[in-house]
Amino acid sequence: MCGIIGYAGNRNAVPVIVDGLKKLEYRGYDSAGIAVFGADGFDVVKQKGRLAALESRLEGSVIAGNVGIGHTRWATHGEPSDVNSHPHVGSKSKIAIVHNGIIENYKRLKERLERKGVRFVSQTDSEVIAQLAEYYYKGDLMDTVIKVSGALEGSYALGIMCLDEPDLLVAVRKDNPLIVGVAEHGNFIASDVPAVLKHTNKVYYLEDGEIAVLTKDGADFLNMDKEPLKKRLETVSWSFDSAEKGGYPHFMLKEIMEQPKVLKDTIHSVMSNGENKSVADGLDISAFDKIVITACGSAYNAGVVAKYVFERLCRVSVEVELASEFRYKDAVIDGKTLVILVSQSGETADTIAAMREAKSKGAVTLSIVNVIGSTIAKEADYCLLTSAGPEIAVATTKAFSAQLVLLYVLAARFAVKLGKLPPESFAELMSEFETLPDKAKEIFEHIDLIQKHASECVVCKSIFFIGRNIDYAIALEGSLKLKEISYIHSEAYAGGELKHGTISLIEEDTLVVAISNCKRLYGKIMSNVEQVISRGAKVLLIGCCPEAEPSSYDGKLSYIGLPEITELFSPSLSVIVLQLFSYYVAANKGLDIDKPRNLAKSVTVE
Numbered sequence: 001m002c003g004i005i006g007y008a009g010n011r012n013a014v015p016v017i018v019d020g021l022k023k024l025e026y027r028g029y030d031s032a033g034i035a036v037f038g039a040d041g042f043d044v045v046k047q048k049g050r051l052a053a054l055e056s057r058l059e060g061s062v063i064a065g066n067v068g069i070g071h072t073r074w075a076t077h078g079e080p081s082d083v084n085s086h087p088h089v090g091s092k093s094k095i096a097i098v099h100n101g102i103i104e105n106y107k108r109l110k111e112r113l114e115r116k117g118v119r120f121v122s123q124t125d126s127e128v129i130a131q132l133a134e135y136y137y138k139g140d141l142m143d144t145v146i147k148v149s150g151a152l153e154g155s156y157a158l159g160i161m162c163l164d165e166p167d168l169l170v171a172v173r174k175d176n177p178l179i180v181g182v183a184e185h186g187n188f189i190a191s192d193v194p195a196v197l198k199h200t201n202k203v204y205y206l207e208d209g210e211i212a213v214l215t216k217d218g219a220d221f222l223n224m225d226k227e228p229l230k231k232r233l234e235t236v237s238w239s240f241d242s243a244e245k246g247g248y249p250h251f252m253l254k255e256i257m258e259q260p261k262v263l264k265d266t267i268h269s270v271m272s273n274g275e276n277k278s279v280a281d282g283l284d285i286s287a288f289d290k291i292v293i294t295a296c297g298s299a300y301n302a303g304v305v306a307k308y309v310f311e312r313l314c315r316v317s318v319e320v321e322l323a324s325e326f327r328y329k330d331a332v333i334d335g336k337t338l339v340i341l342v343s344q345s346g347e348t349a350d351t352i353a354a355m356r357e358a359k360s361k362g363a364v365t366l367s368i369v370n371v372i373g374s375t376i377a378k379e380a381d382y383c384l385l386t387s388a389g390p391e392i393a394v395a396t397t398k399a400f401s402a403q404l405v406l407l408y409v410l411a412a413r414f415a416v417k418l419g420k421l422p423p424e425s426f427a428e429l430m431s432e433f434e435t436l437p438d439k440a441k442e443i444f445e446h447i448d449l450i451q452k453h454a455s456e457c458v459v460c461k462s463i464f465f466i467g468r469n470i471d472y473a474i475a476l477e478g479s480l481k482l483k484e485i486s487y488i489h490s491e492a493y494a495g496g497e498l499k500h501g502t503i504s505l506i507e508e509d510t511l512v513v514a515i516s517n518c519k520r521l522y523g524k525i526m527s528n529v530e531q532v533i534s535r536g537a538k539v540l541l542i543g544c545c546p547e548a549e550p551s552s553y554d555g556k557l558s559y560i561g562l563p564e565i566t567e568l569f570s571p572s573l574s575v576i577v578l579q580l581f582s583y584y585v586a587a588n589k590g591l592d593i594d595k596p597r598n599l600a601k602s603v604t605v606e
């Protein structure tokens with residue numbers, strides 16, 4: 001987590017960096033800071049709290065310079081405070097750094113430096129980088145960066161400035177993302193592309209062990225032997241507008257509303273000739289005797305939905321594993337296992353580790369990723385890219401929907417290859433699939449109703465989500481979305497599981513959200529609805545259930561109807577209602593929806 005940015009150019013770096021930090025705040029918002037070269041050395045301003053607090057501090061300040069670095073923090077080592085904020089400057093005031101990652105051997109390095117008389121001021125692991133760089137510096141910043149990189153254990157993306165070489169901005173990475181953006185007025189380093197989109201869509205993706213050396217005139221790349229590297233300048237297709245709120249009060253709402261288009265674009269990416277289609281077509285599923293899907297958070301929930309779809313269509317058994325568990329469990333996999341990694345950012349530490357573990361055991365890896373050039377996109381044997389565009393809100397919405405789409409198509413294509421789905425049925429399924437974007441749009445007609453139900457939930461202490469089969473899978477996502485942005489406790493249960501314990505939590509007026517799209521299980525989920533209503537619960541039923549009769553439940557049952565679609569694709573519609581529901585609950589509570597407390601979007605630490 002944490003976002004870093006740096007600029008070397010013709011403009012004043014201060015507003016350029018602050019503006020870029022706004023696009024990185026999703027990576028952490030415990031504190032923010034900036035450093036530029038001033039007339040008498042580094043000018044550093046850092047402030048606990050949101051970026052807005054730093055902006056207020058900078059208002060009226062006269063600091064300015066053409067080279068600078070900035071940081072937005074998700075605290076790991078040391079509480080959120082001014083002193084623990086980045087940039088960190090060494091005690092000789094010679095080197096300033098911003099860091100994203102974790103330095104695992106910082107204690108050892110710190111003790112070594114302290115024995116040599118270096119005085120530390122913060123509790124962070126990151127300060128050791130600035131102090132060590134000053135200790136090693138003998139007049140050549142590149143030599144210093146190489147030496148520091150050799151000494152650090154853990155993960156890092158670093159932006160480094162040195163007082164004696166004021167025109168340079170140096171960057172290096174290991175296991176954390178870093179891009180270099182090239183604009184007419186100057187050059188950038190950043191943790192992610194949206195931070196530079198206002199200025200350029202031309203970027204280099206820095207790899208582990210590569211050093212970028214930026215001046216206002218250009219960017220050079222070196223390896224750890226100081227040999228020059230030739231890197232490919234890439235053009236990013238994301239537009240500047242796609243990383244702006246565009247009139248919506250929150251990115252999350254904008255991203256929810258973008259879903260019909262995202263579904264359309266992602267369907268197109270895998271149905272028409274192109275990279276995604278050739279990857280999906282090219283995989284020989286008969287070469288595998290096992291499929292494992294591994295991911296974290298919502299991406300894991302997409303995997304749970306996919307398990308139902310794969311097993312139904314392909315008749316192969318699929319395991320879904322949390323990446324944080326998979327990486328340490330000594331999984332029973334080999335060259336005949338296909339491991340599917342799902343990740344919006346492509347940088348989630350646990351998912352990266354799961355991928356590397358799978359590869360080390362000879363499994364074939366396929367990633368489903370939103371961010372081009374990310375570690376998982378690059379390192380997996382095969383990659384399918386979701387066409388969600390930049391997702392800024394911490395709670396994922398549109399990227400989740402795009403992941404589902406690619407997983408559906410993959411399952412359907414595999415089923416055809418395995419002879420489990422006749423080509424005519426595949427064609428039928430795909431034509432239904434292509435109706436998804438329009439049906440997703442229809443859901444927005446119910447926004448007032450969703451908003452009304454959400455406004456009644458502001459006082460809830462706990463909300464339960466139930467469903468059966470694929471509806472249970474999407475209930476998991478509904479529950480996660482609600483708790484992360486509204487701070488209301490919530491759990492998702494398979495309908496049949498309620499009576500094995502959870503039903504004891506149901507009290508007068510407890511809200512249960514029941515999802516029902518599996519026609520063959522409608523009677524079963526309605527029995528669960530009856531069971532909770534008879535114990536005092538109120539139920540919000542979401543699904544395609546024309547037979548639902550809310551009037552016969554004495555005001556205890558409300559219903560939000562969904563357009564009809566095959567059960568297998570129904571999670572894509574249910575989830576939009578669930579996302580909007582969570583959004584409006586949080587909005588009614590007046591919460592900071594795009595930046596929920598304690599969270600960050602790209603979880604690059606364990």
Ligand code: F6R
Nearest residue numbers: 297298299343344345348395396
């Ligand atoms: C929830 C959410 C997280 C992510 C998880 C994985 O709304 O956004 O649970 O899904 O941190 O992140 P990625 O997909 O980037 O690997």
